[in-house]
Amino acid sequence: MAHSVRCISKDGTLFVMAADTTDIVETARRLHHTSKVCSAALGRLLTGCSFMGQLLKGNDDTVTLRVKGGGEAGVVVAVADSDGNVKGYIENPNVELPLNSKGKLDVGGAVGKDGYITVMRDLGLKEPYIGQTPLVSGEIAEDITAYYAMSEQTPTVCALGVLVNPDLTIAVAGGFMVQLLPTADSEAIDRVEKCIQDIPAVTTMLAEGLTPLDICRKVLSEFELEQLDESFPEYRCDCSRDRVARALVTLGKEELLSMAQDEFTEVNCHFCNKKYKFTPAEIKALAKS
Ligand SMILES: [Zn+2]
The missing domain is CATH 3.55.30.10 (Hsp33 domain)
Structure with missing residues (x-):
């Protein structure tokens, strides 16, 4: 610590x-x-x-x-x-x-x-x-x-x-x-x-x-x-699947629909390198929201 x-x-x-x-x-x-x-x-x-x-x-x-x-x-x-x-x-x-x-x-x-x-x-x-x-x-x-x-x-x-x-x-x-x-x-x-x-x-x-x-x-x-x-501060990343999903939404519908063509979409957190995977169905759902 x-x-x-x-x-x-x-x-x-x-x-x-x-x-x-x-x-x-x-x-x-x-x-x-x-x-x-x-x-x-x-x-x-x-x-x-x-x-x-x-x-x-x-x-x-x-x-x-x-x-x-x-x-x-x-x-x-x-x-x-x-x-x-x-x-x-x-x-x-x-x-x-x-x-x-x-x-x-x-x-x-x-x-x-x-x-x-x-x-x-x-x-x-x-x-x-x-x-x-x-x-x-x-x-x-x-x-x-x-x-x-x-x-x-x-x-x-x-x-x-x-x-x-x-x-x-x-x-x-x-x-x-x-x-x-x-x-x-x-x-x-x-x-x-x-x-x-x-x-x-x-x-x-x-x-x-x-x-x-x-x-x-x-x-x-x-x-x-x-x-x-x-x-006693620590190295702390507060990323979550929810946050990553919200960030994806800001890319816009067109970009998301093009990403939905991929087998899956993987997003890396810049701060902790945690990987978040999204299926095409999940990406499509985000495009709709
Ligand atoms: Zn993180």
């Missing part, structure tokens, strides 16, 4: 979340058979999306992050609920690239930076709330930080990391996100910047056995923190 912790500073100027999402990213890897760099790209987005999900107010709200940077890996998508449970996919999960100049998995190279990060919040209203900002690096965490700064005017520090074992399993994955509250003055901002200057990589802290709460405290060593809550 993943483990996520949320703290607020006692002076009320900021809050911080940290999570160990190793299990979530390992599940994603098993479902999507991702290469190392694609595990890192998808894992970072899943972790960031889980944080953003936990910031939703309504129980049934969801948030979708979509990153399209023009790189070989294609579009990367993650969807989270308000408990931080998350699912996602990456368009081309097999992309392999040499390590970047820092000796790290080249997530920015695989994702590309010629495009946008799109945030869609479904808050149960008629229309979802949609925000979009240009990608900064395709490294995901920087792009989420820039999204918050530009689109929501919320000063945010976000760090996300995935460490992959030689056998492609996930060694550790996780991240942290600091957000300044409207009560924060420039002095608080200076203090945060001073705190995060020499922070080790998230994967280093997790590999050393630090818990999410330890990470919150290490990241904001200058602040006295109070734990607000903790949660």
